[in-house]
Amino acid sequence: MTKPLVARTENLNNLHLSQGVRDSLPIILGIIPFGITCGLMGITTGLTQAETILMSVLVFAGASQFVSMTMLGAGITEWSIIVFTTLLVNLRHIIMGASLAPYMMKLPLPLQAVLSFGLVDESYALTANRIYKDGYSAYYQLGASAALYLSWILSTVIGVMMGGYLARCLEWGLDFAMIATFLVLLIPRLVDRISIVVCALSGIIAVVGALYLPGKWYIIVACLLASVVGSIMERRNKGEN
16 A cells, blocks of 8 residues: 555656646746846856856856846955845845745755755745645745756856857847746736735835835845735734634
């Protein structure tokens, strides 16, 4: 009886893994031009081909890579400043990780480490949608993260290899690709009044913050304030029910 049970569990895990890969495919279409731009930008800011590709392999965070490349291109070589700045840009990952912690804490530590490394905005959005519809699956998250990770590295390699052929890529509007990708991820999550209010509020705070706050602090402030408001509304909603 044990072997059939193990076989069924493995089949279910493989099914969730393939579902994660399949659901990430439409998003990958938006990531590819962004990754190509990342590869090109690494070369133009003075990194070697190997350094640019290795950054995508080890960092796997588009916003942080663009920020660090911009700083390197501006002549900033103090690694503590670069690391601290990219840390601020990615502080939102703490909130994303906290929301998945109740599920991931039950997993083996090596799997937690792998899933944590692969946790980016896109894989988080896919996993959150999966939880809302069918519950949490570590293998679904793993499949989505692996597909996004490999596509990011591959598109970076393409950008590096194409080099000067895409020197004016930003003028072609490719920088809009990631914005379109995030909109595709966001819209299906706006399913009730609370999510719509939180989305609108975070957008307003981010825009106002971008006008008056230095650096990327508007991202952090908008994320925190909108999360607090969302939590309060959720508690009131549960209290009324």
